[in-house]
Amino acid sequence: MNQDIVIDITDLNKWYGHFHVLKHINLKVQKGERIVICGPSGSGKSTLIRCINRLEEHQQGSIVVEGTELTTNLKNINDIRKNVGMVFQGFNLFPHLTILENLTLAPTWVRQLPEEKAKKMAMEFLARVHIDSQAHKFPGQLSGGQQQRAAIARALCMNPRIMLFDEPTSALDPEMIKEVLDVMTELAEEGMTMICVTHEMGFARTVADRVIFMDAGEIIEEAPPEDFFTHPTFDRTQLFLNQIRTQSI
Amino acid sequence: MNPAAAQKINIFIPRPNEAPPLDTAGPIGWIRQNLFNGKGNSLLTILALLFLLKTVPALLSWALFKATWVSGAACDATREGACWAFVVEKFRILMVGIYPSPHLWRPAVSFGLLATVVILTLFRLVSARTLAFLWFSLPLPLFWIINGGMGLAHVDQSLWGGLMLSMGLAVVGILFSLPLGILLALGRRSRMASVKALSIGIIELIRGVPLITILFMASVMLPLFLPKGVNINNLLRVQIGVILFSSAYIAEVIRGGLQAIPPGQMEAAVSTGLTHWQATRLVVLPQALRHVIPSIIGRCVALFKDTSLVIIVGLLDFLGMIKASTQDPEWLGYEAEAYVFCALVYWIICFSISRYGRSIEKNNAW
Numbered sequence: 001m002n003q004d005i006v007i008d009i010t011d012l013n014k015w016y017g018h019f020h021v022l023k024h025i026n027l028k029v030q031k032g033e034r035i036v037i038c039g040p041s042g043s044g045k046s047t048l049i050r051c052i053n054r055l056e057e058h059q060q061g062s063i064v065v066e067g068t069e070l071t072t073n074l075k076n077i078n079d080i081r082k083n084v085g086m087v088f089q090g091f092n093l094f095p096h097l098t099i100l101e102n103l104t105l106a107p108t109w110v111r112q113l114p115e116e117k118a119k120k121m122a123m124e125f126l127a128r129v130h131i132d133s134q135a136h137k138f139p140g141q142l143s144g145g146q147q148q149r150a151a152i153a154r155a156l157c158m159n160p161r162i163m164l165f166d167e168p169t170s171a172l173d174p175e176m177i178k179e180v181l182d183v184m185t186e187l188a189e190e191g192m193t194m195i196c197v198t199h200e201m202g203f204a205r206t207v208a209d210r211v212i213f214m215d216a217g218e219i220i221e222e223a224p225p226e227d228f229f230t231h232p233t234f235d236r237t238q239l240f241l242n243q244i245r246t247q248s249i
Numbered sequence: 250m251n252p253a254a255a256q257k258i259n260i261f262i263p264r265p266n267e268a269p270p271l272d273t274a275g276p277i278g279w280i281r282q283n284l285f286n287g288k289g290n291s292l293l294t295i296l297a298l299l300f301l302l303k304t305v306p307a308l309l310s311w312a313l314f315k316a317t318w319v320s321g322a323a324c325d326a327t328r329e330g331a332c333w334a335f336v337v338e339k340f341r342i343l344m345v346g347i348y349p350s351p352h353l354w355r356p357a358v359s360f361g362l363l364a365t366v367v368i369l370t371l372f373r374l375v376s377a378r379t380l381a382f383l384w385f386s387l388p389l390p391l392f393w394i395i396n397g398g399m400g401l402a403h404v405d406q407s408l409w410g411g412l413m414l415s416m417g418l419a420v421v422g423i424l425f426s427l428p429l430g431i432l433l434a435l436g437r438r439s440r441m442a443s444v445k446a447l448s449i450g451i452i453e454l455i456r457g458v459p460l461i462t463i464l465f466m467a468s469v470m471l472p473l474f475l476p477k478g479v480n481i482n483n484l485l486r487v488q489i490g491v492i493l494f495s496s497a498y499i500a501e502v503i504r505g506g507l508q509a510i511p512p513g514q515m516e517a518a519v520s521t522g523l524t525h526w527q528a529t530r531l532v533v534l535p536q537a538l539r540h541v542i543p544s545i546i547g548r549c550v551a552l553f554k555d556t557s558l559v560i561i562v563g564l565l566d567f568l569g570m571i572k573a574s575t576q577d578p579e580w581l582g583y584e585a586e587a588y589v590f591c592a593l594v595y596w597i598i599c600f601s602i603s604r605y606g607r608s609i610e611k612n613n614a615w
């Protein structure tokens with residue numbers, strides 16, 4: 001059982017200056033587990049998942065990813081990043097490269113894959129997210145939904161064992177949200193370990209193994225989706241769920 | 250369908266287009282709207298016209314209609330017009346200084362090479378990558394052709410001069426200061442405090458001092474710091490001064506470009522496993538450079554003009570040769586012609602570079 005834990009966060013604390021942004025976070029993620037993190041704006045969701053691939057540095061506690069602890073050791077950080085893909089709210093595709101070049105950049109430079117091989121693999125991933133016809137366009141020529149799917153494919157090209165999503169659909173128009181969520185659902189069904197910050201409650205209900213609710217830098221509630229949505233144990237969670245429901249109606 | 254209801258539908262027929270009223274369109278409209286819209290503007294237009302009427306014909310008559318173009322002797326009689334024969338006579342010295350006659354083909358070949366690369370650049374005949382390669386590999390063959398060695402007769406650097414020297418200083422200055430400026434700009438953003446402090450120190454020190462001072466220091470003081478026995482000639486010292494000066498400014502231009510790149514680009518790049526350095530080189534820097542190409546071209550223009558200051562440390566560049574040629578006892582009194590020609594050449598070169606920069610700015614879309 002313990003061997004299957006791929007992310008192990010123990011008593012994690014982080015400060016921005018004097019601002020205590022993450023407070024005593026404990027989180028264990030098993031292989032193949034799908035976790036959805038939700039919570040009000042500013043609660044520290046992004047900060048938490050950005051700590052997992054060290055885009056943010058923590059000051060106390062430990063984060064162990066696939067047996068490697070995140071410290072100031074640059075090589076460890078890099079090894080972890082190679083196996084942990086990340087998808088951002090704003091897509092962050094490289095505007096000076098075509099979609100195909102966006103996808104082949106890391107495989108050729110980090111995995112030292114020959115260019116032909118990298119291209120072939122990139123095309124396969126683009127086909128999986130249904131945008132192989134856009135391979136030679138630049139990011140600016142794609143719709144938001146297409147860009148986000150390209151960004152997912154870019155992360156997948158490194159064959160990561162864990163995927164982090166930071167509000168991947170909140171910059172998208174409603175009709176594009178579905179196409180991105182569909183891709184993410186397919187990924188979940190293939191058994192990818194996923195941590196996903198999102199307010200898409202339908203996605204959380206169908207895909208997540210566990211839903212985590214954060215507020216003010218703490219994990220308040222942690223439960224399987226049925227329990228989480230039907231009988232949350234904290235008033236704060238209840239309030240948040242009510243707000244989300246009224247918004248989506 | 251009910252025929253009564255169908256009858257009620259009106260069919261829309263668009264009106265034909267009509268020509269705009271004459272006084273708002275076409276050349277007359279333009280003149281009205283831009284030159285004579287209101288009392289103040291009309292007055293200014295008339296004043297400007299009067300001024301042009303007073304100056305332009307006189308200038309044209311001096312520079313073109315009453316000018317002498319060929320023989321030197323005829324000049325003194327017709328002093329009403331410009332004596333371009335002076336420029337014709339001095340042309341060689343203005344272009345290449347006192348570069349020895351039997352070797353004149355060498356500056357000519359160099360100029361041909363430079364012109365070829367310029368044309369390839371202007372008309373975008375080859376890819377950006379090839380262009381960069383061509384430009385950066387240009388100085389070495391040019392130096393060999395002009396300087397000699399390896400089979401070619403050596404021509405001492407004290408014999409170099411004129412426009413050739415100005416262009417050489419500027420082209421080499423830009424080409425070397427570009428990578429140096431990139432390093433300084435990256436250093437200034439480095440997370441390592443010592444690298445950052447050093448970069449800021451160098452940039453601010455150089456930017457806080459006029460180019461003249463740097464040239465003096467390079468020419469007079471640099472030899473004092475060098476170990477005994479190491480001897481670099483004056484031209485090289487001045488060139489180093491020009492490169493340092495230019496790289497500080499280019500560093501600031503590039504820093505502006507780097508700041509314009511959202512941090513998400515770096516984050517996305519390192520999150521795929523690229524190292525910080527790879528991400529900088531492959532993702533952040535190419536975007537930043539593309540943003541600042543117009544400003545860098547602006548720096549090229551500025552540097553080309555600034556090289557005229559080397560006259561104060563005894564190098565006879567284009568302006569230096571202009572000045573020297575007016576002192577020729579056989580050709581006294583042609584300062585006007587000399588400096589008008591000098592300004593014209595500078596203007597043509599700088600204006601062309603600027604226009605090229607503008608055209609890049611317009612095509613700079615991804």
Ligand SMILES: Nc1ncnc2c1ncn2[C@@H]1O[C@H](COP(=O)(O)OP(=O)(O)OP(=O)(O)O)[C@@H](O)[C@H]1O
Pocket residue numbers: 016019021039040041042043044045046047048
């Ligand atoms: N670089 C920073 N410096 C200082 N404070 C920061 C920084 N980044 C984030 N914060 C603060 O930390 C808190 C948590 O930010 P975080 O981005 O993790 O929130 P979030 O839960 O992802 O919110 P959202 O739903 O709006 O994305 C916020 O109050 C924010 O203002």
Ligand SMILES: [Mg+2]
Pocket residue numbers: 045046047166167
């Ligand atoms: Mg966030």
